[in-house]
Amino acid sequence: MVRSVAERAFPSIRHVLEEFGDMMILTGKTIWSALRPPYPYGGEFVSQFLFALRLVWFPLLVSTVAINYGAPGLQAGDFLTLFGALDRLGGFFVLAAIREIGPLITSIVVAGVAGTAITADLGARKVREELDALQVLGVDPVKNLVVPRFLALMVVTGLFDIYALLFGIFGGILAALSFGQPLGPFWGTLFANASVTDLWGSVLKTTIFGAIVAIVCCYKGMSASGGAEGVGRAVNEAVVISFLGIGAFNYVFTQTLLATHPNILVIK
Amino acid sequence: MAVHEPQRSSPGSEEQEFEFHTGEIRASGEPDAIEFVDVHKSFGRNHVLRGLNMSLPENKISMILGPSGTGKSVCIKHIVGLLYPDSGDVIVHGESIPSLRDAELFETRKKFGVLFQDGALFGSMNLWDNVAFPLRQHTEKGEDEIGEIVNRRMREVGLGGEGAKMPNELSGGMRKRAGFARSLVLDPEIVLFDEPDSGLDPVRTALLCELIKEIHAENGGCYVVITHDIMSARRVAEHISVLWKGKIVESGPAEELFASENPFVRQFLSGESAGPLGME
Ligand SMILES: Nc1ncnc2c1ncn2[C@@H]1O[C@H](COP(=O)(O)OP(=O)(O)O)[C@@H](O)[C@H]1O
Ligand SMILES: [Mg+2]
DSSP: OHHHHHHHHHHHHHHHHHHHHHHHHHHHHHHHHHHSSOOTTHHHHHHHHHHHHHHHHHHHHHHHHHHHIIIIIIIIHHHHHHTTOGGGHHHHHIIIIIIIIHHHHHHHHHIIIIIHHHHHHHHHHHHTTHHHHHHHTTOOHIIIIIHHHHHHHHHHHHHHHHHHHHHHHHHHHHHHHHTTOOSHHHHHHHHHHOOHHHHHHHHHHHHHHHHHHHHHHHHHHHTOOSHHHHHHHHHHHHHHHHHHHHHHHHHHHHHHHHHHOGGGGOOO | OGGGSOOOSOTTHHHHHTTTOOOEEOOOSSOEEEEEEEEEEEETTEEEEEEEEEEEETTSEEEEEOOTTSSHHHHHHHHTTSSOOSEEEEEETTEEGGGOOHHHHHHHGGGEEEEOTTOOOOTTSOHHHHHHHHHHHHOOOOHHHHHHHHHHHHHHTTOTTOTTSOGGGSOHHHHHHHHHHHHHTTOOSEEEEEOTTTTOOHHHHHHHHHHHHHHHHHHOSEEEEEESOHHHHHHHOSEEEEEETTEEEEEEEHHHHHTOOOHHHHHHHHTOSSSSOOOO
């Protein structure tokens, strides 16, 4: 009994570890082939970059404004009213919108919108054996397909983080206005608490989220098997694993940033 | 790994399972272009190739015949170095494919033309660019010369004038023919076909088989055709290897195999329902 349970659990744990290892290997290969000449991926990089830009800007706009207005804006505003400290809403937005919500929403939207498109595209090419044909014809799929997607998604998510911060703060302004507050204190506490560390921390974190999404989505696409159904499964798994990766890395990054930059712990 | 697998059937099942696998290799009278030496390959618990010994002769159209799911496509991927054996060796023109370094493998792959199961055309390019792709990738030829070669190969497979079409606008048969043209543009010494006849109606299958024969007669070289279709085998095969359960049942010149006494070979080559091969 114990043995059969163990036997059933064991391969799945092993499978998870193997997949994780494979993704790490793919990350290493991707970085290595991005740096080593030749660099044939320029055109594909530009087209992937524009593709992601086109897909992501609108869903991201709507979700950042709405979520920042709703969650930290109205909910935290309500809570701050209790202490008569609604003028501190701007300061709270540094913690909520810049450090956490902006990066998370950006990477989740990028994963859901651009990442799934990447997995579906590569997965379809895999099951049609296009990727095998490319390799036989001397084209390295990592260099020519994964590298441009990896770089494009990193740049796109990093840039979109700034975009998400701006629209997130706009959501906060809407919330402050709906509480009938003047905007002076909102800006005042926002800039009192915001530091350069917050900004680069946020952008760096989101850029790495983009890298995680790119690797997971490319890996899942390139290892799809079993026809159209297999591609659907790969897309599904890619999103789930991307979210897990983003969550896990967010914890590590936040801990490290707070430990190495204790000054951002002080709320002014 | 195999030793850790739970013993599902009675002892001695190994002999029973391979009771028809004489592994007999009848002389073909030609040197071997491709050799599999005791190749084992597993995917997780799925032991696909189980000690495969197979040789495919130079200058002939060889067929690898076997029921679906026995690892025929896996064989092709070993030949071109897309998969590596867990143990054993794959030798092409005296070179051990698994031990080549990346740069050497890149060179060696130039001598292969591969026609994948559904043509494997690049969906983002039109037919003409698909067929020109290997030339642009592997040679320093100018566009004029490339144009000449591409046009000739497209005409040969009956797609002259269709170059501007995109792969998704084509029927399965046309995609295969385009894939065939693409696999020929580098004048490969070895051409591998993965089920060229799957998903085609009998007439188109017959036409494609004729085409393979014609082009082989013209260019020579080692052609390896994978199929489970016995009609195609009768039409084009000069050499046959029967693969089942990851091992060769019997192999040799086509006419000798068609006259074989082996019950499995007879069942398979005559397409009868009675015999060792069941639904499983
Ligand atoms: N890349 C792979 N990963 C896991 N299993 C595979 C892979 N390629 C093939 N297989 C398995 O190997 C077996 C043989 O496959 P294949 O060579 O495609 O059979 P066929 O003889 O029909 O061409 C199948 O059970 C298939 O599921
Ligand atoms: Mg197959």
